[in-house]
Amino acid sequence: MTEDKISNIVIGCAIEVHKNLGPGLLESAYQECLFYELKKNNLEVEKEKALPIIxxxxxxxxxxxxxxxxxxxVVIELKTVEALNDVHTAQVLTYLKLGGYKLGLLFNFHSTLLKNNMRRFVM
Structure with missing residues (x-):
């Protein structure tokens, strides 16, 4: 499956989670629910995957x-912050570089409308 197809499924699952839970929970709650939705969509998902530095x-x-x-x-980074900033962008880009991944998605669940608080990164 291509990165683009995976990202479309992930975005749909993230929107589903946000639609059901809304803003205001801890990041870990969104992580568990998104993990559940992705598994339900028959995707292979790893939580808290270690990424060593060489x-x-x-x-x-x-x-x-x-x-x-x-x-x-596809790397997914979740946040529950007032606003995404450059540090969050740098974090995802670092993960992509260190892991040799091509696509990263950054979601800020602390928002009224998730589609306005997600970013897609391609290396």
Missing amino acids: YKEVKLDHGYRLDLLVENK
């Missing part, structure tokens, strides 16, 4: 953790 010949296991990784292709 520095020269040294592998540092104290790297990052991806909120969700779908089909080992």
